[in-house]
Amino acid sequence: MNADQPSSCPVKTLIQSVGRHRQRRKAERPQELLEAALTLFTEKGFAGTRTEEVAKLAGVSKGTLYLYYPSKEELFKAVVRTYLTAVIRESHDIIGRYEGHTGDLIRDLALNWWERVGSGKPSGLLLPILNEAHHFPDIVQFYVDEVVKPSHALIIAALDRGVTRGEFRPVNTESVVHALIAPIQYLVLYRHCESVCAISPAPLEPMTFLATQMDLLLHGLLKQPTTP
Amino acid sequence: MNADQPSSCPVKTLIQSVGRHRQRRKAERPQELLEAALTLFTEKGFAGTRTEEVAKLAGVSKGTLYLYYPSKEELFKAVVRTYLTAVIRESHDIIGRYEGHTGDLIRDLALNWWERVGSGKPSGLLLPILNEAHHFPDIVQFYVDEVVKPSHALIIAALDRGVTRGEFRPVNTESVVHALIAPIQYLVLYRHCESVCAISPAPLEPMTFLATQMDLLLHGLLKQPTTP
Amino acid sequence: MNADQPSSCPVKTLIQSVGRHRQRRKAERPQELLEAALTLFTEKGFAGTRTEEVAKLAGVSKGTLYLYYPSKEELFKAVVRTYLTAVIRESHDIIGRYEGHTGDLIRDLALNWWERVGSGKPSGLLLPILNEAHHFPDIVQFYVDEVVKPSHALIIAALDRGVTRGEFRPVNTESVVHALIAPIQYLVLYRHCESVCAISPAPLEPMTFLATQMDLLLHGLLKQPTTP
Amino acid sequence: MNADQPSSCPVKTLIQSVGRHRQRRKAERPQELLEAALTLFTEKGFAGTRTEEVAKLAGVSKGTLYLYYPSKEELFKAVVRTYLTAVIRESHDIIGRYEGHTGDLIRDLALNWWERVGSGKPSGLLLPILNEAHHFPDIVQFYVDEVVKPSHALIIAALDRGVTRGEFRPVNTESVVHALIAPIQYLVLYRHCESVCAISPAPLEPMTFLATQMDLLLHGLLKQPTTP
DNA sequence: CATGAATGAGAGTTCATTCAT
DNA sequence: AATGAATGAACTCTCATTCAT
Numbered sequence: 001m002n003a004d005q006p007s008s009c010p011v012k013t014l015i016q017s018v019g020r021h022r023q024r025r026k027a028e029r030p031q032e033l034l035e036a037a038l039t040l041f042t043e044k045g046f047a048g049t050r051t052e053e054v055a056k057l058a059g060v061s062k063g064t065l066y067l068y069y070p071s072k073e074e075l076f077k078a079v080v081r082t083y084l085t086a087v088i089r090e091s092h093d094i095i096g097r098y099e100g101h102t103g104d105l106i107r108d109l110a111l112n113w114w115e116r117v118g119s120g121k122p123s124g125l126l127l128p129i130l131n132e133a134h135h136f137p138d139i140v141q142f143y144v145d146e147v148v149k150p151s152h153a154l155i156i157a158a159l160d161r162g163v164t165r166g167e168f169r170p171v172n173t174e175s176v177v178h179a180l181i182a183p184i185q186y187l188v189l190y191r192h193c194e195s196v197c198a199i200s201p202a203p204l205e206p207m208t209f210l211a212t213q214m215d216l217l218l219h220g221l222l223k224q225p226t227t228p
Numbered sequence: 229m230n231a232d233q234p235s236s237c238p239v240k241t242l243i244q245s246v247g248r249h250r251q252r253r254k255a256e257r258p259q260e261l262l263e264a265a266l267t268l269f270t271e272k273g274f275a276g277t278r279t280e281e282v283a284k285l286a287g288v289s290k291g292t293l294y295l296y297y298p299s300k301e302e303l304f305k306a307v308v309r310t311y312l313t314a315v316i317r318e319s320h321d322i323i324g325r326y327e328g329h330t331g332d333l334i335r336d337l338a339l340n341w342w343e344r345v346g347s348g349k350p351s352g353l354l355l356p357i358l359n360e361a362h363h364f365p366d367i368v369q370f371y372v373d374e375v376v377k378p379s380h381a382l383i384i385a386a387l388d389r390g391v392t393r394g395e396f397r398p399v400n401t402e403s404v405v406h407a408l409i410a411p412i413q414y415l416v417l418y419r420h421c422e423s424v425c426a427i428s429p430a431p432l433e434p435m436t437f438l439a440t441q442m443d444l445l446l447h448g449l450l451k452q453p454t455t456p
Numbered sequence: 457m458n459a460d461q462p463s464s465c466p467v468k469t470l471i472q473s474v475g476r477h478r479q480r481r482k483a484e485r486p487q488e489l490l491e492a493a494l495t496l497f498t499e500k501g502f503a504g505t506r507t508e509e510v511a512k513l514a515g516v517s518k519g520t521l522y523l524y525y526p527s528k529e530e531l532f533k534a535v536v537r538t539y540l541t542a543v544i545r546e547s548h549d550i551i552g553r554y555e556g557h558t559g560d561l562i563r564d565l566a567l568n569w570w571e572r573v574g575s576g577k578p579s580g581l582l583l584p585i586l587n588e589a590h591h592f593p594d595i596v597q598f599y600v601d602e603v604v605k606p607s608h609a610l611i612i613a614a615l616d617r618g619v620t621r622g623e624f625r626p627v628n629t630e631s632v633v634h635a636l637i638a639p640i641q642y643l644v645l646y647r648h649c650e651s652v653c654a655i656s657p658a659p660l661e662p663m664t665f666l667a668t669q670m671d672l673l674l675h676g677l678l679k680q681p682t683t684p
Numbered sequence: 685m686n687a688d689q690p691s692s693c694p695v696k697t698l699i700q701s702v703g704r705h706r707q708r709r710k711a712e713r714p715q716e717l718l719e720a721a722l723t724l725f726t727e728k729g730f731a732g733t734r735t736e737e738v739a740k741l742a743g744v745s746k747g748t749l750y751l752y753y754p755s756k757e758e759l760f761k762a763v764v765r766t767y768l769t770a771v772i773r774e775s776h777d778i779i780g781r782y783e784g785h786t787g788d789l790i791r792d793l794a795l796n797w798w799e800r801v802g803s804g805k806p807s808g809l810l811l812p813i814l815n816e817a818h819h820f821p822d823i824v825q826f827y828v829d830e831v832v833k834p835s836h837a838l839i840i841a842a843l844d845r846g847v848t849r850g851e852f853r854p855v856n857t858e859s860v861v862h863a864l865i866a867p868i869q870y871l872v873l874y875r876h877c878e879s880v881c882a883i884s885p886a887p888l889e890p891m892t893f894l895a896t897q898m899d900l901l902l903h904g905l906l907k908q909p910t911t912p
Numbered sequence: 913c914a915t916g917a918a919t920g921a922g923a924g925t926t927c928a929t930t931c932a933t
Numbered sequence: 934a935a936t937g938a939a940t941g942a943a944c945t946c947t948c949a950t951t952c953a954t
Binding site for chain 2: 926927928929930931
Binding site: 479481482516519520 | 939941
């Protein structure tokens with residue numbers, strides 16, 4: 001109702017305010033729309049998000065959204081592809097030459113992943129993907145192919161390194177993978193829920209939790225558990 | 229509420245049994261509706277479930293559903309309350325006097341919980357609850373109060389027992405609680421997703437996974453790790 | 457905001473007025489809807505007709521229409537099928553045993569067809585079918601199979617009778633068929649347009665036109681043109 | 685209007701021709717738009733044609749269309765007016781001095797009209813005009829005044845010539861006019877529909893049909909039908 | 913003049929909810 | 934109590950039209 005920018009010339013202000021909507025910014029629009037969509041999809045799920053809301057949050061009209069994405073479903077897919085692909089890229093960057101103990105490698109991987117990926121918005125897509133999976137078989141496939149499988153492969157590689165170097169007991173890596181993913185997924189969902197309502201009295205501190213988790217799990221993996 | 233005393237006259241009994249049957253059905257309506265709703269909500273989520281479907285699955289008409297539950301939201305709440313209460317009751321039953329090592333106690337608790345609770349339908353409510361959290365703040369509160377907190381308390385008690393008895397290293401039990409819950413939650417979601425699409429090439433076997441998980445975690449908790 | 461019905465008992469009036477809509481008449485609905493749709497489709501074409509208009513004309517709400525027909529397109533198809541099938545049935549009934557001259561038979565067929573079929577509403581579907589044909593390839597197919605082909609067959613049979621009995625010159629019946637249909641189609645379109653706006657100064661009188669037309673055409677077909 | 689004089693200086697000519705070309709294009713824009721619109725309106729009807737398509741087919745942008753025509757409806761009107769005027773002009777050109785038998789005159793008129801007018805695109809406007817009549821009362825009026833009435837007058841004149849010269853029986857010319865128009869209209873619609881779907885197994889050959897038709901009708905008009 | 917990104921009223925369709933039977 | 938026909942608000946998507954560039 002009230003324009004809160006101190007302006008000297010009212011007429012000019014009016015013109016500018018008219019000009020504020022109806023800006024031509026073709027290059028930026030897709031990104032802005034994807035960001036708005038990411039925010040709302042993670043907050044409200046797929047079905048719970050109205051296309052008009054997305055448009056509004058991106059600062060455009062309903063119709064503009066459809067100029068860039070032909071349907072709500074395609075918008076969702078674009079969000080998933082865009083942000084989860086970025087996640088994968090980041091994860092791959094993290095792996096590299098690592099000199100030290102594999103236990104430290106895995107803990108660092110986990111903590112790094114949380115800081116740079118898990119704590120961000122895109123990880124919030126997990127919930128809608130799982131919950132509305134039946135609507136989007138191809139999205140699920142994409143998620144499996146692009147997120148789940150690479151993550152598994154990455155972790156298995158790290159575990160194998162530990163076993164090969166004699167640092168870990170020989171374990172069923174297939175199962176241990178899930179063991180390592182579980183706390184991360186737990187954290188993702190936990191955080192997402194926390195944003196809606198403070199769930200636990202003593203709020204879970206992600207990094208501490210993750211460190212503790214990894215220590216516990218890795219302690220169980222060690223060939224020669226450290227004796228004081 | 230119940231009137232199932234055997235009658236003396238056969239004919240009258242038949243008539244009554246027909247009448248009773250209708251009465252019985254009437255009395256069972258809410259349960260049948262809740263069961264149908266549970267099935268559909270866990271399969272398709274809240275938004276993805278149509279009230280007509282619920283009614284149909286329960287073998288009644290659309291209007292009848294509204295005779296028992298004033299709205300879809302209330303139906304959902306009733307489902308959550310009913311089945312989570314059952315879950316809690318079951319969970320409490322599992323806990324008992326235990327003579328042996330706390331490590332075994334916890335593993336048994338987890339496996340038992342999975343067999344009697346986690347693998348059942350009601351645990352599938354987790355996803356819709358989290359996903360629609362913003363629509364149902366009171367449901368979330370209920371979930372926290374009735375499921376999360378008691379579970380935490382139970383696990384903490386078990387952990388304390390282990391520390392007190394000198395079986396476990398003194399650890400930050402608050403954090404370890406989450407560590408133990410994580411794989412369980414992971415399993416719940418995994419199973420729910422599996423029904424939509426087989427995610428991993430070698431499908432995860434719940435009991436084995438849980439046992440492995442617990443072993444890993446408990447191994448890390450032990451004061452004197454078992455040496456073969 | 458203001459209730460403008462002069463009523464003695466406000467409450468009773470309200471109840472009655474509420475009761476007036478919301479009548480349950482499942483059996484009659486489809487017919488009422490089809491009739492409303494027929495009227496509007498012939499008047500405004502397919503694209504020009506709004507589903508809500510159809511519903512309103514049928515005295516029901518928008519949603520009710522979708523209880524009986526899953527989409528606007530299916531409604532249109534149902535209209536075409538229903539009313540054109542009736543047309544065909546009627547046409548077939550007209551043909552029968554005929555004792556007299558084939559020229560008279562054909563004129564009688566045409567006049568009868570006009571009176572009982574052509575002058576009615578359903579013939580007005582021709583325009584939307586032709587005009588929006590590309591939207592409805594199957595409707596066109598249906599129209600061809602169920603209306604065009606049988607009509608052709610019928611007329612050809614009559615012509616053959618005339619040739620066989622030596623009343624007509626041997627002619628290319630394939631082409632004469634179109635000759636006989638042309639004035640009928642002309643009349644259908646003409647009438648449809650007339651209903652919108654009075655097209656010609658001296659309005660065309662259908663029956664006279666048809667009789668004249670048939671006389672002209674049949675005169676050309678006669679083996680021995682009647683000499684006065 | 686035309687400025688195609690050869691210039692003396694080659695370079696200057698090139699520059700001018702580029703400039704002229706742009707000017708030419710500018711001057712031709714309305715025509716190009718009308719042509720594109722004609723094509724699409726006849727193919728897809730009024731409602732089925734999108735303004736953007738028209739612009740694209742004319743090789744300009746959406747906005748440019750609105751520079752020349754203030755709305756889709758006005759564009760349609762312009763198309764109808766432009767091309768029907770052309771039709772009328774062509775039709776008038778066809779009429780001339782004719783020495784022979786009026787029967788031949790009329791057949792020649794019809795065949796000529798088909799070849800030079802009827803078989804062209806503009807005749808395809810008939811269907812959309814009739815179908816959208818309620819949207820465009822003034823267009824219908826225009827159509828009646830500029831196409832229907834002159835055509836009638838022309839044909840009546842020809843018929844009167846035949847009657848006056850004693851070649852035709854004295855007939856109700858008013859009605860015969862429609863008789864002669866009917867097969868032509870039939871052909872126009874038939875052709876338009878044929879482009880969507882081949883309606884009859886043995887496709888109608890326009891010129892043959894028209895000749896046969898005219899022969900039939902004229903045969904019926906002759907005072908002394910030709911006897912072999 | 914020309915462009916094409918942006919707009920938003922409007923149309924088709926769904927579905928939770930109501931209520932006459 | 935039970936039914937299911939009827940309702941209409943809400944939502945997705947389209948496209949004629951506008952206007953900043």
